[in-house]
Amino acid sequence: MPTLPPSFTGHNTTSEIAVGRSGRVVYGSNRGHDSIAVFAVDETSGVLTPVGWEPSQGKTPRCFALDPAGLFLYAANQGSDTMPRLGRRGPSPATGLRRGPPCQPPREAGSLGRRHARPRARVTGGAFATVSATAGSWTTETIPIAGVAMQVARAGGGPPLLVLHHDIGTLERLPFYDTLATRFTVVVPSHLGYDGSQRPDWMRNVRDLAAAHQWLLSELAVTRDPQTVSVVGLGFGGWIAAEMATQAPRAFRKLVLVGAMGLKPDRGVIADQALLSYIDYVRLGFADQRAFDRLFGADPTTAQLEKWDLNREMTFRIAWKPYMYNPTLPHLLGGVPTPTLVVWGRDDRVVPLECGERFAKALPRARLEVVEGAGHFVEMEKPHELAQLVTDFVSQGES
Amino acid sequence: MHLMYFTEQPMSAYPEKEGREFGATALMFSNRFFDPAAGSRLYNEYLEHYRLAEAVGFDGIMLNEHHNAPFCMQAKCNIFASILAATTRRVKIVLLGNPLPLADNPVRLAEELAMIDMVSRGRLVSGFVRGGGQEQLATGVNPAFNRERFEEAHELIVKAWTQPGPFRWEGTHYQHRVVNPWAVPLQKPHPRVWIPGVLSKETIVWAAKKRYPYIALSTAIEATKKIWELYDQVAAETGYAGGPEYRGYLQRCHVAETEEKALANARQFMWMQGEFTGLAHPVWSTPSGYFSPSIRSQFVEYAVGRRSNPRGSAFEDQIQSQMIVAGTPKTVIPKLRRLLEETRPSIVGFWAADGFVSSADTQTCIRLLGEEVLPALREIGKELGLWSPFEANAPVSMAFPESAAPAPERPTAQRTTPVEVS
Numbered sequence: 001m002p003t004l005p006p007s008f009t010g011h012n013t014t015s016e017i018a019v020g021r022s023g024r025v026v027y028g029s030n031r032g033h034d035s036i037a038v039f040a041v042d043e044t045s046g047v048l049t050p051v052g053w054e055p056s057q058g059k060t061p062r063c064f065a066l067d068p069a070g071l072f073l074y075a076a077n078q079g080s081d082t083m084p085r086l087g088r089r090g091p092s093p094a095t096g097l098r099r100g101p102p103c104q105p106p107r108e109a110g111s112l113g114r115r116h117a118r119p120r121a122r123v124t125g126g127a128f129a130t131v132s133a134t135a136g137s138w139t140t141e142t143i144p145i146a147g148v149a150m151q152v153a154r155a156g157g158g159p160p161l162l163v164l165h166h167d168i169g170t171l172e173r174l175p176f177y178d179t180l181a182t183r184f185t186v187v188v189p190s191h192l193g194y195d196g197s198q199r200p201d202w203m204r205n206v207r208d209l210a211a212a213h214q215w216l217l218s219e220l221a222v223t224r225d226p227q228t229v230s231v232v233g234l235g236f237g238g239w240i241a242a243e244m245a246t247q248a249p250r251a252f253r254k255l256v257l258v259g260a261m262g263l264k265p266d267r268g269v270i271a272d273q274a275l276l277s278y279i280d281y282v283r284l285g286f287a288d289q290r291a292f293d294r295l296f297g298a299d300p301t302t303a304q305l306e307k308w309d310l311n312r313e314m315t316f317r318i319a320w321k322p323y324m325y326n327p328t329l330p331h332l333l334g335g336v337p338t339p340t341l342v343v344w345g346r347d348d349r350v351v352p353l354e355c356g357e358r359f360a361k362a363l364p365r366a367r368l369e370v371v372e373g374a375g376h377f378v379e380m381e382k383p384h385e386l387a388q389l390v391t392d393f394v395s396q397g398e399s
Numbered sequence: 400m401h402l403m404y405f406t407e408q409p410m411s412a413y414p415e416k417e418g419r420e421f422g423a424t425a426l427m428f429s430n431r432f433f434d435p436a437a438g439s440r441l442y443n444e445y446l447e448h449y450r451l452a453e454a455v456g457f458d459g460i461m462l463n464e465h466h467n468a469p470f471c472m473q474a475k476c477n478i479f480a481s482i483l484a485a486t487t488r489r490v491k492i493v494l495l496g497n498p499l500p501l502a503d504n505p506v507r508l509a510e511e512l513a514m515i516d517m518v519s520r521g522r523l524v525s526g527f528v529r530g531g532g533q534e535q536l537a538t539g540v541n542p543a544f545n546r547e548r549f550e551e552a553h554e555l556i557v558k559a560w561t562q563p564g565p566f567r568w569e570g571t572h573y574q575h576r577v578v579n580p581w582a583v584p585l586q587k588p589h590p591r592v593w594i595p596g597v598l599s600k601e602t603i604v605w606a607a608k609k610r611y612p613y614i615a616l617s618t619a620i621e622a623t624k625k626i627w628e629l630y631d632q633v634a635a636e637t638g639y640a641g642g643p644e645y646r647g648y649l650q651r652c653h654v655a656e657t658e659e660k661a662l663a664n665a666r667q668f669m670w671m672q673g674e675f676t677g678l679a680h681p682v683w684s685t686p687s688g689y690f691s692p693s694i695r696s697q698f699v700e701y702a703v704g705r706r707s708n709p710r711g712s713a714f715e716d717q718i719q720s721q722m723i724v725a726g727t728p729k730t731v732i733p734k735l736r737r738l739l740e741e742t743r744p745s746i747v748g749f750w751a752a753d754g755f756v757s758s759a760d761t762q763t764c765i766r767l768l769g770e771e772v773l774p775a776l777r778e779i780g781k782e783l784g785l786w787s788p789f790e791a792n793a794p795v796s797m798a799f800p801e802s803a804a805p806a807p808e809r810p811t812a813q814r815t816t817p818v819e820v821s
Binding site: 009054123274275276277278279302305306309310313314315316317320321 | 427536539541542543544681682683685686688695696698699700702703704705
């Protein structure tokens with residue numbers, strides 16, 4: 001049983017182990033990854049499943065202990081000489097529905113809290129969600145979805161906005177996210193198998209990711225009201241969002257698709273990353289290469305390349321053939337009543353603009369906006385313009 | 400010892416300038432440069448070379464396959480195996496091998512291999528491989544499931560060979576309503592399975608757990624020793640002792656009448672390795688999910704040009720490390736003795752020529768190997784106790800731990816003399 005998330009490749013040694021009072025959760029410290037790994041114990045088989053990693057808020061966590069109520073964990077950080085109290089939220093398996101506050105409550109923690117109204121008979125997601133305060137108003141938590149740990153970042157306040165990232169994953173912070181967070185409660189999950197989320201070995205197609213995000217919407221208190229939550233899908237994330245809309249057209253209020261994959265172009269093709277290096281593929285998505293240089297550096301780090309490789313591997317696992325489209329999707333878009341804004345970069349060389357035209361035509365309540373001077377990654381090249389388009393469209397008709 | 404002849408079947412008859420300008424010729428170098436008249440000539444030359452190899456005393460002919468690439472024009476090893484099954488009479492037909500993950504219907508492979516085994520009267524050795532990185536792209540097969548498909552297809556094929564049908568197969572990557580091929584192998588329990596590889600640790604461990612001989616493909620001697628350390632360790636954990644009958648090695652070895660000519664022709668081995676034509680594009684040869692996750696950082700750096708191929712090295716270094724052996728019979732025998740003494744394989748493949756080496760020079764090489772080198776090696780093999788799986792009558796696998804029954808003797812009277820080698 002590895003104690004590290006699959007994306008972590010640095011040096012690490014393990015140290016203390018503790019079993020929660022209920023016997024249904026196991027903790028272990030990671031010196032290097034600087035986290036406390038949290039595992040759920042299957043009640044019948046005893047098999048462990050990782051459900052998250054709590055940052056140790058210091059370097060090299062060695063010994064740690066649980067408080068008698070099992071709500072907090074005190075970690076001794078060998079490398080930074082600190083002993084923070086790490087909070088656990090969500091209903092504790094030991095104490096039913098009791099919920100302990102985190103030691104450093106994120107802004108608006110109360111309103112962002114996860115749904116826990118109904119009692120749970122078995123050990124599921126609610127029990128082991130971890131949360132940590134991070135820089136600014138961003139928080140990151142780990143939520144079990146479909147048996148694996150999904151990493152979810154969020155910030156801001158106001159109506160909830162689920163933002164789905166590209167096939168290349170996402171940088172943790174982007175001006176686009178920060179701008180949206182001034183107006184919305186922005187929720188940025190890592191797709192299962194991408195970035196900080198665990199890989200679901202069983203997953204086979206993009207609809208599975210769409211279902212996982214539907215699951216997330218109903219898990220989070222802040223997104224479970226279909227009258228308030230809207231979804232923004234970027235590129236590959238746009239495909240996922242479109243699939244979500246066809247699966248559950250009433251699960252959210254408004255939909256924004258930006259350079260979305262998912263439809264087979266009639267004239268051109270969707271660029272095939274299998275034939276391009278990690279760097280060349282990402283560069284292809286920028287109309288202005290200086291924007292790439294600013295965000296990733298002219299020569300991205302090996303750690304970044306490994307992230308792209310892991311994300312690419314997951315993309316291959318679920319979208320290898322047909323590549324980057326679902327032949328049944330165009331037939332189902334007609335049943336989506338959700339008001340939709342389709343946005344495309346004029347110079348998108350990854351997904352041809354004709355796909356944007358097709359989305360706008362196939363969706364009954366959609367219109368297309370083309371952003372000049374942007375490629376596929378509109379949110380990284382024209383963050384403020386795109387944020388403005390999204391804000392205006394989503395806010396329109398708000399109660 | 401089991402001594403085999405091997406060629407990659409290079410298709411070097413294309414405009415060299417075009418290849419150099421294009422760069423990496425595997426996968427995307429346009430087949431408008433493929434000259435079928437030259438292709439026809441070369442295929443028939445290679446068939447002549449195989450028959451000559453049998454005539455001069457090789458024990459086996461090793462075949463392989465690749466796709467979309469000038470470095471190997473054999474796109475389906477079962478086709479050449481079928482031809483050799485009917486046109487040779489003594490040599491083992493050693494497939495190293497069929498790329499299992501590329502098959503969408505492994506039952507078809509089981510059928511084809513059973514047919515080859517019967518037509519050849521039980522001379523098939525059926526190796527299996529994962530296929531190269533480019534091959535996944537050339538055939539549209541998902542590289543991320545390469546190893547899973549390899550393992551599942553293998554299980555299905557062995558079951559189709561050894562358990563009476565009909566049965567149903569509901570696997571992860573393969574589903575078959577009815578498995579009941581009306582063709583089963585002549586050899587029992589089934590044809591021997593040998594697993595070739597370059598270094599991939601996972602494959603070595605897998606082969607050792609199955610008790611399949613592992614054939615190291617032209618690795619340096621020190622690296623080869625590490626392979627056997629790992630293999631033997633897994634063998635011991637699995638419950639048997641590793642040793643020569645589980646060890647194979649593919650040696651690049653060109654022999655000529657003079658040292659100078661041998662060295663000049665041996666340089667052509669670099670043709671396949673891309674020194675002249677840039678065989679492997681760093682991206683296409685390492686699709687995500689295909690390579691071992693344990694060396695992910697090395698491969699991602701290779702893929703963007705930050706490091707050279709973790710597996711490549713210069714001609715002079717390869718001569719020095721004996722990854723390439725070249726010379727007259729007199730000078731190559733001591734070098735090969737060193738290989739046998741230090742790594743103790745019982746199966747040795749001779750990759751005799753590559754690139755632009757002429758058919759005449761290749762035939763000279765095959766003759767010199769057969770007449771002078773192989774007899775010397777057989778003596779060394781006896782002296783060192785390097786008994787092949789056939790000589791040792793080793794079990795076919797862990798699943799069938801009893802000694803293998805030899806294929807029924809073929810009635811020699813029925814066979815005519817093989818086609819004359821011109």
